[in-house]
Amino acid sequence: MTNPTAERIKDIVASSDVVLFMKGVPAAPQCGFSAAVVQILSGLKVPFKGVDVLSDPQVREGIKSFSNWPTIPQLYVKGEFLGGADIVREMFQAGELTAVLSDKGIMTAAT
Amino acid sequence: MAMVGTEIERLIKQAFPDAQVIIVDLKGDGDHFGARVTSGAFLGKSRIQQHQMVYEALQGQMGGALHALALETAVPK
Numbered sequence A: 001m002t003n004p005t006a007e008r009i010k011d012i013v014a015s016s017d018v019v020l021f022m023k024g025v026p027a028a029p030q031c032g033f034s035a036a037v038v039q040i041l042s043g044l045k046v047p048f049k050g051v052d053v054l055s056d057p058q059v060r061e062g063i064k065s066f067s068n069w070p071t072i073p074q075l076y077v078k079g080e081f082l083g084g085a086d087i088v089r090e091m092f093q094a095g096e097l098t099a100v101l102s103d104k105g106i107m108t109a110a111t
Numbered sequence B: 001m002a003m004v005g006t007e008i009e010r011l012i013k014q015a016f017p018d019a020q021v022i023i024v025d026l027k028g029d030g031d032h033f034g035a036r037v038t039s040g041a042f043l044g045k046s047r048i049q050q051h052q053m054v055y056e057a058l059q060g061q062m063g064g065a066l067h068a069l070a071l072e073t074a075v076p077k
Helices: A004-014 A032-043 A057-067 A085-093 A096-103 B005-015 B047-057
Strands: A018-022 A049-052 A074-077 A080-083 B020-025 B032-038 B068-074
Touching: A004 A057, A018 A032, A032 A085, A032 B068, A080 A085, A080 B047, A085 A096, A085 B047, A085 B068, B005 B020, B005 B032, B005 B047, B047 B068
Parallel strands: A018 A049, B032 B068
Antiparallel strands: A018 A074, A074 A080, B020 B032
């Protein structure tokens, strides 16, 4: 099942090591859940690409079937769907997020 | 349109009869909920899979009538 939006989303996901589909832009998130993930990534000083779904209705709908995940934000690391706001926060609190990002060579392990 | 907490609980319990479900109306506005779901059905599943199972139980309401549900899933100890 190829459809143009899915192909476009695939390209976006592949365009950067860390991609966050969110509502609003990193400097001005339009939703508390998106803001929470931006805050965690910024706190870890992880460079990421923010994709504003509010400015792109096709991606906003398409991303939900792409990952079988009904909500925004969605975080992708090296092409892999990591989770939404709750999972990212749980992983961060458990130290797992730092571990995954280090494993994938995106951030150096905390010393 | 908002979805009431009791309806969220009912749908989750329908899909996971053994589940312990705690629903919190986070902002008191009937629109932003938190749910903690504990069920044996989550055993051996990844976090993403566990959340997907709950979203499935909500029958497409998530992201629609139900705007915000902070979800926490766990396996009974």
